[in-house]
Amino acid sequence: MSTDRAYLDHAATTSVLPDAADVWRDVSLTVGNPSSVHASGRAARRVVEEARESLADDLGVRPSEVIFTSGGTEADNLAVKGLAWAAPSRRRRILCSTIEHHAVLDPVLWLGSHGYDIDWLPVDDVGRVDPHDVRSRLGDDVALCTVMWANNEVGTVQPLARIAEACAEAKVPFHSDAVQAIGRLAVDAGLPGLTSLAMSGHKLGAPVGTGALVLRRDADVVPLMHGGGQEREVRSGTLDAAGAASLAVAVRQSVADQEVHAARMNELSERLIEGIRGVAPDAVINGDPEHRLPGTVHVSFPGSDGDTLLMLFDAAGVECSTGSACTAGVPEPSHVLEAMGIDAGIARGSLRFSFGRSSRSGDVDLVIEVMPGALDRAFRAATPRLRPVR
Amino acid sequence: MRVIAALSGGVDSAVAAARAVDAGHDVVGIHLALARAPSVGGRSKGCCSAADAHDARRVADVLGIPFYVWDLSEEFTEQVIEDFVEQYRAGRTPNPCLRCNEAIKFSAVLDRAQALGFDAVCTGHYARIVHGPRGAELHRAVDEAKDQSYVLSVLTLAQIESTLLPLGDSVKSQVRADAAARGLRVADKPDSHDICFIPDGDTAGWLHDKLGESPGDVMDQASGAVLGQHRGTHTFTVGQRRGLALSSPAPDGARRYVVDVDPAAGRVWVGAEDLLSVTRIEASQPRWCAAPPVSGDRVEIQIRAHGEHHPAVIEVTGGGVIAELDIAVRSVAPGQAMAMYDGTRVIGSATIERSRR
Numbered sequence: 001m002s003t004d005r006a007y008l009d010h011a012a013t014t015s016v017l018p019d020a021a022d023v024w025r026d027v028s029l030t031v032g033n034p035s036s037v038h039a040s041g042r043a044a045r046r047v048v049e050e051a052r053e054s055l056a057d058d059l060g061v062r063p064s065e066v067i068f069t070s071g072g073t074e075a076d077n078l079a080v081k082g083l084a085w086a087a088p089s090r091r092r093r094i095l096c097s098t099i100e101h102h103a104v105l106d107p108v109l110w111l112g113s114h115g116y117d118i119d120w121l122p123v124d125d126v127g128r129v130d131p132h133d134v135r136s137r138l139g140d141d142v143a144l145c146t147v148m149w150a151n152n153e154v155g156t157v158q159p160l161a162r163i164a165e166a167c168a169e170a171k172v173p174f175h176s177d178a179v180q181a182i183g184r185l186a187v188d189a190g191l192p193g194l195t196s197l198a199m200s201g202h203k204l205g206a207p208v209g210t211g212a213l214v215l216r217r218d219a220d221v222v223p224l225m226h227g228g229g230q231e232r233e234v235r236s237g238t239l240d241a242a243g244a245a246s247l248a249v250a251v252r253q254s255v256a257d258q259e260v261h262a263a264r265m266n267e268l269s270e271r272l273i274e275g276i277r278g279v280a281p282d283a284v285i286n287g288d289p290e291h292r293l294p295g296t297v298h299v300s301f302p303g304s305d306g307d308t309l310l311m312l313f314d315a316a317g318v319e320c321s322t323g324s325a326c327t328a329g330v331p332e333p334s335h336v337l338e339a340m341g342i343d344a345g346i347a348r349g350s351l352r353f354s355f356g357r358s359s360r361s362g363d364v365d366l367v368i369e370v371m372p373g374a375l376d377r378a379f380r381a382a383t384p385r386l387r388p389v390r
Numbered sequence: 391m392r393v394i395a396a397l398s399g400g401v402d403s404a405v406a407a408a409r410a411v412d413a414g415h416d417v418v419g420i421h422l423a424l425a426r427a428p429s430v431g432g433r434s435k436g437c438c439s440a441a442d443a444h445d446a447r448r449v450a451d452v453l454g455i456p457f458y459v460w461d462l463s464e465e466f467t468e469q470v471i472e473d474f475v476e477q478y479r480a481g482r483t484p485n486p487c488l489r490c491n492e493a494i495k496f497s498a499v500l501d502r503a504q505a506l507g508f509d510a511v512c513t514g515h516y517a518r519i520v521h522g523p524r525g526a527e528l529h530r531a532v533d534e535a536k537d538q539s540y541v542l543s544v545l546t547l548a549q550i551e552s553t554l555l556p557l558g559d560s561v562k563s564q565v566r567a568d569a570a571a572r573g574l575r576v577a578d579k580p581d582s583h584d585i586c587f588i589p590d591g592d593t594a595g596w597l598h599d600k601l602g603e604s605p606g607d608v609m610d611q612a613s614g615a616v617l618g619q620h621r622g623t624h625t626f627t628v629g630q631r632r633g634l635a636l637s638s639p640a641p642d643g644a645r646r647y648v649v650d651v652d653p654a655a656g657r658v659w660v661g662a663e664d665l666l667s668v669t670r671i672e673a674s675q676p677r678w679c680a681a682p683p684v685s686g687d688r689v690e691i692q693i694r695a696h697g698e699h700h701p702a703v704i705e706v707t708g709g710g711v712i713a714e715l716d717i718a719v720r721s722v723a724p725g726q727a728m729a730m731y732d733g734t735r736v737i738g739s740a741t742i743e744r745s746r747r
Contacts (some may be wrong), residue, residue, distance in 0.1 A: 307458065307461055310458070310501070311506070315456070350746065377505060377507060381506050
């Protein structure tokens with residue numbers, strides 16, 4: 001039995017967990033700036049510090065290593081630019097994987113246009129960085145290395161421990177964007193060699209506008225924003241007690257449920273992949289079949305346009321994504337698929353289905369039910385160059 | 391009907407879509423991403439105007455219709471921008487809006503819409519489609535000042551039959567008032583005039599970037615003498631007076647105009663204003679959206695958007711049409727489209743190849 005509409009875009013955002021919403025409401029109705037000295041301020045500060053401790057426990061780090069931010073983008077910018085700016089002047093090379101999210105990619109490109117050299121880390125055809133390759137490129141001229149924990153488009157999980165280990169040996173700061181990973185994978189932010197880790201609240205059931213950078217205590221970072229210096233003199237801005245409390249609740253639930261949740265997500269993914277193979281035998285499932293983010297299925301339908309497919313699925317009640325960044329509603333050609341060496345014509349007909357807590361097997365049934373009709377129309381509407389030769 | 395409404399982000403297409411909804415059609419809004427800025431850091435940075443896409447999205451929200459962006463930038467680059475450059479390289483004067491209607495809006499978009507199960511495309515062009523005993527007919531708009539039938543004169547009958555033009559019976563002020571009454575914030579947005587892929591309006595500078603400099607001589611049509619130098623024939627159009635930078639005035643002190651552009655020889659020919667006047671226009675590749683005329687038929691022709699109407703007698707030849715005009719017209723450039731009308735009704739159009747006095 002299929003449902004009316006299937007929201008299969010949880011990697012874009014997911015709904016706030018009821019407990020996280022409740023705590024946000026309770027705290028936000030209580031007056032107090034956590035930096036104020038009086039009783040109300042102290043009460044608000046207590047909320048923030050308890051949230052920080054809770055988050056630290058769940059991520060395997062010390063409380064002082066948790067810096068609250070406005071989300072994943074700010075956390076990534078603070079780490080990438082902050083670490084690069086703080087590096088000694090002889091360290092001007094940045095190692096960056098070719099499949100990073102724009103929140104990392106664009107700060108790195110910006111640094112590249114401001115005196116830093118970018119050394120791109122290639123990936124194989126399933127989107128994995130080779131730790132040996134990273135090791136061979138490390139040196140005392142490297143300011144920082146950045147490789148995401150798990151890719152947001154194709155879901156490939158990186159060999160983080162081995163990359164971190166190589167960076168530690170070379171004494172090079174290592175940053176990882178773990179926005180997609182927390183709650184789906186067992187993430188140890190205290191991994192030896194990991195200098196910083198970015199996370200976002202709204203991907204795991206906290207409100208948009210919450211997030212954190214886990215930053216090793218001995219890491220030297222130049223702030224992006226100057227002001228009151230509320231967070232270790234590294235991040236300024238009035239502390240968001242309600243957001244911090246809500247984020248802590250969502251992370252606590254996500255981490256506690258991670259194994260069960262991941263198993264459910266994997267089961268739904270497998271069912272969807274099986275269904276797609278039945279309907280579209282020439283569809284290509286992208287990413288690493290072995291090291292894959294639970295709940296993310298990225299598939300290319302050769303001979304179609306992703307934006308046409310999106311529209312057809314939307315009209316049929318299935319909400320998904322092309323997975324790549326969008327400007328003014330136009331999916332950009334995916335730099336991730338390009339880095340994986342996937343033919344541009346095939347890459348163009350790609351969709352990402354991502355499951356979350358509200359996902360049910362009925363959602364998969366609906367996708368498979370409407371897919372033949374959507375594909376048929378999409379193939380007919382494809383630009384002539386994409387039409388399969390028969 | 392199931393209708394695709396092309397929403398540019400401007401007031402006209404917004405009201406057109408709104409009227410299609412009012413008429414009871416099942417409408418889906420789309421914004422066309424056509425021109426893409428040069429890639430930055432190895433990736434392309436969106437379409438020409440993210441602000442227009444944003445406005446288009448708001449219009450769809452207000453109308454309560456679904457909204458998508460269709461990326462036709464590759465098709466637009468190949469069929470409109472590259473054609474535009476090649477035409478100028480060949481010394482001709484293209485109309486990119488007409489080309490876009492022919493190749494993109496009522497071709498690529500309509501094809502895709504029909505493949506997706508839609509019946510028609512709705513736009514905010516000022517022209518009328520009349521369904522009479524002879525089938526669908528394309529007519530001039532009621533608002534003569536805004537009439538855009540010229541840039542639609544390349545459409546085929548089949549394309550016209552699958553098109554909705556809800557603004558043809560309105561004047562612009564009514565359309566703006568309608569937009570305001572519907573709470574559409576684009577009601578007072580200024581009209582766009584420039585070529586959309588040359589947002590700063592500097593066509594000559596843009597062509598220089600694309601075609602580079604190819605200096606040559608500016609020649610006097612009357613004497614055959616070299617009068618000066620130019621940076622490239624592609625920045626000149628028949629009838630043009632500015633940008634010639636001639637050091638010596640004409641013997642009679644009269645202004646000189648471009649009368650011919652010869653890219654093969656790298657020459658721009660100039661002469662007196664009366665050399666621009668022509669009474670015979672030869673055009674190729676006729677496209678008819680109504681019963682084709684026969685030699686001797688009297689028509690009205692129009693040779694530029696928002697241009698005047700000129701009475702003429704048509705001669706139909708093997709590969710084209712010749713218009714013999716009652717009264718001379720000036721500044722007719724090869725590459726321009728010649729639209730032909732029977733009263734307000736569009737018969738078709740053809741591409742101007744040459745003209746004579």
